[in-house]
Amino acid sequence: MPRKPAYDRDALIAQARDVFWRQGWAGTSLKDLERELKLKPGSFYAAFGSKDALYALTLERYAQDGVARLTAMAKELGPLGALKAQPRVVIEASEMPARACMLAKTYAELQAKGHDLAAQASLHMAEMKTCFTALFRRAQQAGDIGPDHDPDRLAARYQSDLLGLRLSAERDDVNAAEIAADIAADLDRL
Known part of the structure; x- marks a missing residue:
């Protein structure tokens, strides 16, 4: 009878997401993952199969978390309120391992190589x-945006x-908070 794993798979996916988000696909080795997740090679392969399979799971988790956060904000603030709040939220979230979007970083890193993860x-x-x-x-x-807009x-x-804002937030010479405020203010002019 197989043993039950002594780890929380969802927690490991969240940890791996943060490592990949911070370091990128090429910048993260299997040894990095094994060390960060505290897994031996056999346990890593049994749990995830491969680095790419784990990376795909982290992309999915990242996207799901983003949609869930935006959906929750829309319930609380209404659709326009959520759209106006999002720029500030994404640059002020201190728990994020990086400011730039993980999806955009992945696409930029792997698209030229024709890697399947770029398509994902x-x-x-x-x-x-x-x-x-x-x-x-x-x-x-709701009448918050004019009917002539697509x-x-x-x-x-x-x-x-937002993608540009998040990349700019990585730079020390850019005031991302001002840009976030401008993006929100532009929505009021619609």
């Missing part, structure tokens, strides 16, 4: 854009602004 990151970014589109559409239906186009621009 791209799919997750598309899912996030769909979430933004739904919020813009709901804000429009929610899908607004979502694409908004996502682009």
